[in-house]
Amino acid sequence: MPESAQFKKNAQRQLNNTGLQANLQRFGQRFAKARAIAIAELEDFSGLRQRATAWRDLTLANLDDWLIRFETHAQRMGTQVHWATTAAEVNQIVLEIAHKNKVRKVIKSKSMVSEETGLNAALQQSGIDTIETDLGEYILQLAGEPPSHLVAPALHKNVEEVADLFQEHHHTPRQTDIPTLCREARHQLRPHFLSADMGISGGNFLVADTGALVLLTNEGNARLVTTLPRVHVAITGIEKVIPSLDALAPLLRLLPRSATGQSITNDVSLLTGPRRPGDLEGPEEHHVILVDGGRSELLGSELQPALRCIRCGACMNHCPVYQNIGGHAYGWVYPGPIGAVLTPAYLGLEHARDLPQAATLCGACEVVCPVSIPLPDLLRVWRQRSVSRGLRPWPERVLLRLWLWCAMHPLLYRWIHRRLSWLLRQLANDSGQITYFPGLTDWTQGRNLKAPDQPPFHAQWAQRHRS
Amino acid sequence: MKIGLWITCLVDLMRPRIGFATLNLVRATGHSIEIPEQQTCCGQPGFNSGDTSAGRAMAMQFLKHFESFDAVVLASGSCAAMIRHDYPRLFANQPEYQVRFQELGQRTFELSEFLLRHPFDLPPTTQRFSGRLTYHDSCSGLRTLGIRSGPRQLLQRIPGVEIVEMPDREVCCGFGGAFSVKLGDIATRMAENKCRSILATGVDAVVGGDLGCLLTIEGRLRREGHSLPVWHWAEVLAGTVT
Numbered sequence A: 001m002p003e004s005a006q007f008k009k010n011a012q013r014q015l016n017n018t019g020l021q022a023n024l025q026r027f028g029q030r031f032a033k034a035r036a037i038a039i040a041e042l043e044d045f046s047g048l049r050q051r052a053t054a055w056r057d058l059t060l061a062n063l064d065d066w067l068i069r070f071e072t073h074a075q076r077m078g079t080q081v082h083w084a085t086t087a088a089e090v091n092q093i094v095l096e097i098a099h100k101n102k103v104r105k106v107i108k109s110k111s112m113v114s115e116e117t118g119l120n121a122a123l124q125q126s127g128i129d130t131i132e133t134d135l136g137e138y139i140l141q142l143a144g145e146p147p148s149h150l151v152a153p154a155l156h157k158n159v160e161e162v163a164d165l166f167q168e169h170h171h172t173p174r175q176t177d178i179p180t181l182c183r184e185a186r187h188q189l190r191p192h193f194l195s196a197d198m199g200i201s202g203g204n205f206l207v208a209d210t211g212a213l214v215l216l217t218n219e220g221n222a223r224l225v226t227t228l229p230r231v232h233v234a235i236t237g238i239e240k241v242i243p244s245l246d247a248l249a250p251l252l253r254l255l256p257r258s259a260t261g262q263s264i265t266n267d268v269s270l271l272t273g274p275r276r277p278g279d280l281e282g283p284e285e286h287h288v289i290l291v292d293g294g295r296s297e298l299l300g301s302e303l304q305p306a307l308r309c310i311r312c313g314a315c316m317n318h319c320p321v322y323q324n325i326g327g328h329a330y331g332w333v334y335p336g337p338i339g340a341v342l343t344p345a346y347l348g349l350e351h352a353r354d355l356p357q358a359a360t361l362c363g364a365c366e367v368v369c370p371v372s373i374p375l376p377d378l379l380r381v382w383r384q385r386s387v388s389r390g391l392r393p394w395p396e397r398v399l400l401r402l403w404l405w406c407a408m409h410p411l412l413y414r415w416i417h418r419r420l421s422w423l424l425r426q427l428a429n430d431s432g433q434i435t436y437f438p439g440l441t442d443w444t445q446g447r448n449l450k451a452p453d454q455p456p457f458h459a460q461w462a463q464r465h466r467s
Numbered sequence B: 001m002k003i004g005l006w007i008t009c010l011v012d013l014m015r016p017r018i019g020f021a022t023l024n025l026v027r028a029t030g031h032s033i034e035i036p037e038q039q040t041c042c043g044q045p046g047f048n049s050g051d052t053s054a055g056r057a058m059a060m061q062f063l064k065h066f067e068s069f070d071a072v073v074l075a076s077g078s079c080a081a082m083i084r085h086d087y088p089r090l091f092a093n094q095p096e097y098q099v100r101f102q103e104l105g106q107r108t109f110e111l112s113e114f115l116l117r118h119p120f121d122l123p124p125t126t127q128r129f130s131g132r133l134t135y136h137d138s139c140s141g142l143r144t145l146g147i148r149s150g151p152r153q154l155l156q157r158i159p160g161v162e163i164v165e166m167p168d169r170e171v172c173c174g175f176g177g178a179f180s181v182k183l184g185d186i187a188t189r190m191a192e193n194k195c196r197s198i199l200a201t202g203v204d205a206v207v208g209g210d211l212g213c214l215l216t217i218e219g220r221l222r223r224e225g226h227s228l229p230v231w232h233w234a235e236v237l238a239g240t241v242t
């Protein structure tokens, strides 16, 4: 059973994890505050957001056509395009490419899709040395942990923990100064960059009319991963295709602002095929793997807007649930509100049945999402599906039926409210507070409930009118 | 103008005083008021739990009892958002009904929206609160209906009231309806954070516009041993609390 099926338990554990709580608190609203400033600098955020949304919708409406257009143009530049339906197929394709090219060492820049497929484990099992080169991912690889955030994968770790990890794995004196740690990581990674046979990256966008793969990074490692080794393989979801460079413009402006509050990402690469005669750099082979992995199921459904996602992380940076429990509690690759929408889609609702419940529907995510994904509505869609598939626990189902039946019968409803009001008063202590309520312990464990101190409104109103 | 007053199910059961305060305030605008006795609940508990048919059933009931009014007023942003924003969407496949719900939604007002449009004098009272208040923005009223300055403006009409803004004022308090009884640990932590923000202001009382949030905030404050009063802003405006 995947971790995502254990949300409530995971969340409890993370709430009691004092180290994580301190890290989350330190991180706090940092990204959110930076975003607010960067968005305020834009002349017309809502217009830009509408354009970005429209561009994303345009390709999603005819995804197959746009993908084929991308494929045609990419192939024309010498890119080898592969199509994979499942996670297993992705790994299979990567391994085949690796074997054909006698690859012994792989360097990776950030790829969330490869997290979906568990690629690192598959490579290691085939005896291929695999090294993550994004600093956050590198730290997590040493720690043997999955990422907990879309943009800052090692957000749950603090400097002290990184210092321990580096000391243990690099056999170097313990350092706690961040620039020194970065230098140390760079020093460790450099030989790998030079000796790797294959580079694996993700892809932020696929440009249909030029066949280009767009990569946005801040560390510059993706540049090396995609150009130094003989072979470059990019793994990306089929939803990432955009029509043209015109579509890229608003997305380029919105993504870094929404993510970290930067006005532009440090490195923007547009990769078009392998090295051509006369090129100074570039791989001999360039592959793009287009991954379905459950995405096509969303097409044409109420959940299709989720495919607009450009993985900026703003929704989690503004999610009060995520901010308190961190990303690991969600139990799979994508955390936060977008994770709560995508995980049930990609793993199956029965493996993530509590994720759609993990929200107050406060709407903070929807407001900041640069491509206007109505996340609360989409969570509600999953809740609807949970109800119609009978996946909610029976007490909840019974209660909902009972509630509806009463609410449809006003006289009965009045009577129940009068009895409940009385009962609540009986349960209260001398100061009118209820501190324990059987069946409602999820409330009373952390909050009192002040009992009503008079009969229900309608009871009083009816009495006044009668007399 | 004939006004239909909607008393939310939570107010009816838990804090009838808020209902009477609302009644007094709407009365002060001089319009005639009716409180249909068949009203029960707007349907959010079902709708937000994923039971669409329950949402539709409650919507139909609302239509039946309130369509004849010139305006409907209620003291809750989340119920008003349900009625104005969600009811029409629930009838996307039945255009005749959708139109009726849209029209009724346009005539349905959260209390502050109504009071800002209809002049009134503060009801006479012996219990006029004066002091420092902080106002909690409830999510659905804030983000779905855009209720932000209205309640603040109204409160500032009371002589001697000063509003102090809390840090992170637009962050959810952790109520979220069924969320608060399904995922109690997370809800508690969110309430704890909210209360920390509230207490940091050093105010004399905290007010809000949605009873769910108020029960959450009050419940957490009392659990932590704080006696800071927690009121619906309508109670302060109506002069039924000090």
Ligand code: SF4
Binding pocket: A150, A258, A308, A309, A310, A311, A312, A313, A314, A315, A316, A338, A365, A368, A369, A370, A371, A372, A373
């Ligand atoms: S859902 Fe929206 S806010 Fe969240 S990561 Fe995707 S694009 Fe960003």
